[in-house]
Amino acid sequence: MTNFSMAANHSIRPVKEDVIFGMSLKAEEAIKRDGFKNIINSTIGALLDDEGKLVTFHSVFEVLKGLSDQQIAAYAPLSGMPEYIKCAIEATFMDCRPEGFIDGVATPGGSGAIRHAIWNYTDAGDKILTSNWFWEPYQTMASEHMRKIATYELYDENMDFNLKSFETSLSELLSEQKRALILLNTPAHNPTGYSLSSSEWLRLREVLVKLSKDENNKIVLFIDVAYLDFCEDEEREFFKILGGLPKNVLILVSFSMSKGYTFYGLRSGALIGVSSEEKVIKEFKEVCAHSNRGVWSNGTRAAMETLIEIYRNETVKEKVMAERKIHKEILKQRAEAFIDSASKVGLDLCPYKGGFFISIPHDDSIKIAEKLVEKNVFVVPLEKGLRFAVCAVSIDKCKTAPLLIKEMMDSLK
Numbered sequence: 001m002t003n004f005s006m007a008a009n010h011s012i013r014p015v016k017e018d019v020i021f022g023m024s025l026k027a028e029e030a031i032k033r034d035g036f037k038n039i040i041n042s043t044i045g046a047l048l049d050d051e052g053k054l055v056t057f058h059s060v061f062e063v064l065k066g067l068s069d070q071q072i073a074a075y076a077p078l079s080g081m082p083e084y085i086k087c088a089i090e091a092t093f094m095d096c097r098p099e100g101f102i103d104g105v106a107t108p109g110g111s112g113a114i115r116h117a118i119w120n121y122t123d124a125g126d127k128i129l130t131s132n133w134f135w136e137p138y139q140t141m142a143s144e145h146m147r148k149i150a151t152y153e154l155y156d157e158n159m160d161f162n163l164k165s166f167e168t169s170l171s172e173l174l175s176e177q178k179r180a181l182i183l184l185n186t187p188a189h190n191p192t193g194y195s196l197s198s199s200e201w202l203r204l205r206e207v208l209v210k211l212s213k214d215e216n217n218k219i220v221l222f223i224d225v226a227y228l229d230f231c232e233d234e235e236r237e238f239f240k241i242l243g244g245l246p247k248n249v250l251i252l253v254s255f256s257m258s259k260g261y262t263f264y265g266l267r268s269g270a271l272i273g274v275s276s277e278e279k280v281i282k283e284f285k286e287v288c289a290h291s292n293r294g295v296w297s298n299g300t301r302a303a304m305e306t307l308i309e310i311y312r313n314e315t316v317k318e319k320v321m322a323e324r325k326i327h328k329e330i331l332k333q334r335a336e337a338f339i340d341s342a343s344k345v346g347l348d349l350c351p352y353k354g355g356f357f358i359s360i361p362h363d364d365s366i367k368i369a370e371k372l373v374e375k376n377v378f379v380v381p382l383e384k385g386l387r388f389a390v391c392a393v394s395i396d397k398c399k400t401a402p403l404l405i406k407e408m409m410d411s412l413k
């Protein structure tokens, strides 16, 4: 009787505890017991103020609250409001729009965009390629759709992007499957904060061109830019080199209102497609619109209306950008404080270029994270190290955390 189950075979999976959620819960208990100022909670993947309260952009919420009931309540078209898609494309590329045919489909956040890429550009049982440090939900999304994750090494011996490993893995996958979807999270990778440099991007482009010479290969590069709005505008430069690729290389880019507009729970984003071939983009729009109808019907109209209103009014747009800039600066200062302290105490970090998280490589991260709980320091243990969310921790605590982590690592050697 113990094996009795009502769920379909494909839905019976090992029940795993959500590590991030579990650690956050422990941190909340500690806050109640010892007070917020006495604990360091670096488990939350959202921008929090120094008192641990979720940052929300006032300029964005003013627009949302000014919408009519009808603007909020109505259904949106299946593939999203056309003006919203236009704004999402503009907000993503700014003045670095790649050449080619471009279109988009609204999705519930960047997660929805990843889902559509997985479903529409891989076959059942296929492997999806990403780096060996990766955002854990990629795994969940892959298995939810009966796909698997294959990985390449993120770093080479100099802790730069490991293009060789990328090329070998991609080439192997193409020989096996003849199609490959790559999930590339840059700039400001979660969990490490890595961003590909311009020269790394150029070399990666060369690899795509080389492997696309076999016309039977189909390469889909999904660029997960979840943290793009917290990078410098110039970091969008790489988009420009993504035009003019052969027709069997499709570029997909996610747009999300979660971080850049603090609309996390309002669930709005888009999947954007870029191709030198018009037919590929027409097909992209059709398959993704079908997926929308088949999975969640349509997206959150209020969020789409908010983005449209922001982009219609230059003054409002400037206000949003100015408010975001303040928080971008705070994030930068927190990261600098953490990196500076880490270097003073000799704590090795993964190279950080930007974003919400910094990672500390370690072979036994679970043990370290568990012991750190005793010191009221809460970090997320990952397979390859610890993740510290600088987005959620004040500068002062970012300064003190590295020593506590280093001492714990040394004491457990």
Ligand SMILES: Cc1ncc(COP(=O)(O)O)c(C=O)c1O
Residues within 6 Å of the ligand: 045, 108, 109, 110, 111, 112, 135, 185, 190, 224, 226, 255, 256, 257, 258, 264, 269
């Ligand atoms: C790397 C990465 N990709 C995608 C997402 C998707 O976020 P959302 O669906 O809220 O846009 C997140 C959110 O934390 C993320 O960290």
